[in-house]
Amino acid sequence: MISKAYSAGLFGIDGYLVTVECHSTRNLSCFEIVGLPDNAIKEAKERVKAAAINSKLPFPQKEIIVNLAPADKRKEGSSFDLAILVSILLNGEIFSKPEALDECCFIGELSLSGDVRRVNGVLCMASAAKNAGKKKLFVPLENVREASALRDIEVYGVRNVTQLVNHFNEVDKIAPVVGGLDDSEKSPAYPDFSDVMGQAAVRRATEIAAAGGHNMLLIGPPGTGKSMIAKRIPSILPEMTFDESIETTKIHSVSGILPEGVSLIRERPFRAPHHTMSAPALVGGGKIPVPGEVSLASNGVLFLDELPEFNRQVTESLRQPLEDGKITITRAAGRITYPCRFMLVAAMNPCKCGYFGHPTRPCTCKKEEIKKYVSKISGPLLDRVDIQIEVSSLNYDEISKKQEAESSFSIRQRVNSARKIMQARFENDTTEAGAKITCNAQMESKHLRKYCALSPECSALMERAFTALGLSARGHDRILRLARTIADLGGSKDIMPQHLAEAIGLRSLDKKYFN
Numbered sequence: 001m002i003s004k005a006y007s008a009g010l011f012g013i014d015g016y017l018v019t020v021e022c023h024s025t026r027n028l029s030c031f032e033i034v035g036l037p038d039n040a041i042k043e044a045k046e047r048v049k050a051a052a053i054n055s056k057l058p059f060p061q062k063e064i065i066v067n068l069a070p071a072d073k074r075k076e077g078s079s080f081d082l083a084i085l086v087s088i089l090l091n092g093e094i095f096s097k098p099e100a101l102d103e104c105c106f107i108g109e110l111s112l113s114g115d116v117r118r119v120n121g122v123l124c125m126a127s128a129a130k131n132a133g134k135k136k137l138f139v140p141l142e143n144v145r146e147a148s149a150l151r152d153i154e155v156y157g158v159r160n161v162t163q164l165v166n167h168f169n170e171v172d173k174i175a176p177v178v179g180g181l182d183d184s185e186k187s188p189a190y191p192d193f194s195d196v197m198g199q200a201a202v203r204r205a206t207e208i209a210a211a212g213g214h215n216m217l218l219i220g221p222p223g224t225g226k227s228m229i230a231k232r233i234p235s236i237l238p239e240m241t242f243d244e245s246i247e248t249t250k251i252h253s254v255s256g257i258l259p260e261g262v263s264l265i266r267e268r269p270f271r272a273p274h275h276t277m278s279a280p281a282l283v284g285g286g287k288i289p290v291p292g293e294v295s296l297a298s299n300g301v302l303f304l305d306e307l308p309e310f311n312r313q314v315t316e317s318l319r320q321p322l323e324d325g326k327i328t329i330t331r332a333a334g335r336i337t338y339p340c341r342f343m344l345v346a347a348m349n350p351c352k353c354g355y356f357g358h359p360t361r362p363c364t365c366k367k368e369e370i371k372k373y374v375s376k377i378s379g380p381l382l383d384r385v386d387i388q389i390e391v392s393s394l395n396y397d398e399i400s401k402k403q404e405a406e407s408s409f410s411i412r413q414r415v416n417s418a419r420k421i422m423q424a425r426f427e428n429d430t431t432e433a434g435a436k437i438t439c440n441a442q443m444e445s446k447h448l449r450k451y452c453a454l455s456p457e458c459s460a461l462m463e464r465a466f467t468a469l470g471l472s473a474r475g476h477d478r479i480l481r482l483a484r485t486i487a488d489l490g491g492s493k494d495i496m497p498q499h500l501a502e503a504i505g506l507r508s509l510d511k512k513y514f515n
């Protein structure tokens, strides 16, 4: 006899429906799992058997063969345990109405005692089950909140195997969650911009960067507020769209770092890895490729503090993700693509002693030392940074001001309205490139011709800057995007000369420090 139960597998952040077929014959006690399983799945045999016996469910003393279809996809992890057990129980005719299980999908790891344990990537698998037409989803109790984020599939939280069997045999029904749970995720308490004194130019640049999703480098002497400002960026970032929320939640779910009790991540991620990190930790990797910091920061901010302290190989590995917004990792297990559309924020001192270019304190570094220090940041990487801004020392008047500076709340309102203008521009764009655009930094070259057209006056200004700053074609395009954001913040339909001039000004620092 052959029985079938359904589960879902993971490939990157994409799930796919898995049919778990169980075949049993003769009175032999033998149990095999086929269909490209990894070691964790091979061990499922022991877990499933022990869970059934300890839950006082009859485990057939027969030759059992379980097949995970499609068999050409390598399966990994322990999330198939529950579906494997269900398929075996179906074979043993435990359920009073076996046909009721056809529209269900089962996800979860089993403990030896029969408890159902939480697994990673439930949101991705749940969405695959929904797309494959499944109506009911049985997941570990701890994963219910996450799975219910989808809203249009019935989600059942299962504590243990006995409870599941009782549910289907109508002894004791589990109440489903439909339409999502109340979202208890509170906005994390990010520090506020009202703490930052002075630094008007940097505050303005940060607002522009947040509005358009532009990359930004803060450079200046120690103790001027670089790290302080960067850590306050999440407090002024615009709200995530639903699709962005789902994407970010999927990435965090696959990585197993989704905070407990959170169904959907609503705040943009802010990732600040330490400078001792490795390249695979930054861009993703491992035998079974897992997302790196660039993907965990997707739709949010990747903050690299003390940029020159990072290993050069590590920072160089950012070049491709910064350009493409996605990263493909190839391993024996296959090629996996993770999204990584993040805003890069980096901070650094201009030299080892930190005071090069300081108006009053002399720099004690030798010329070669300064050169060596800044040369850790390559030209191509710098070329991908739209805003390079100097954070200069504060004078006493600025520090001792009694008045609070403008709050994050009020800055965020301007950022939000600018972002709405950007999104409205691409609202009806059905092309593959246009449909995904949520901010100006993501516009492609063809969009620039349409939305960043320059007047003759602006063109002349751009030409002068292009020659004077020795800009690359990429630099030229990045200035156009930046000018578009400045115009959007100002509510202007066209890019005016003052918008373009400000954009050029925000990019001209490399001459001072890097040449």
Ligand SMILES: Nc1ncnc2c1ncn2[C@@H]1O[C@H](COP(=O)(O)OP(=O)(O)OP(=O)(O)O)[C@@H](O)[C@H]1O
Pocket (backbone or CB within 6 Å): 195, 196, 197, 198, 199, 220, 221, 222, 223, 224, 225, 226, 227, 228, 229, 347, 348, 349, 394
């Ligand atoms: N603009 C500012 N307004 C208010 N406080 C400030 C400002 N700048 C610096 N401070 C104070 O100095 C502390 C150190 O600032 P921060 O860590 O941001 O410096 P930094 O520029 O990152 O220095 P470093 O180059 O050494 O990393 C802050 O925690 C804050 O107390």
Ligand SMILES: [Mg+2]
Pocket (backbone or CB within 6 Å): 226, 227, 228, 305, 306, 347
């Ligand atoms: Mg710092």
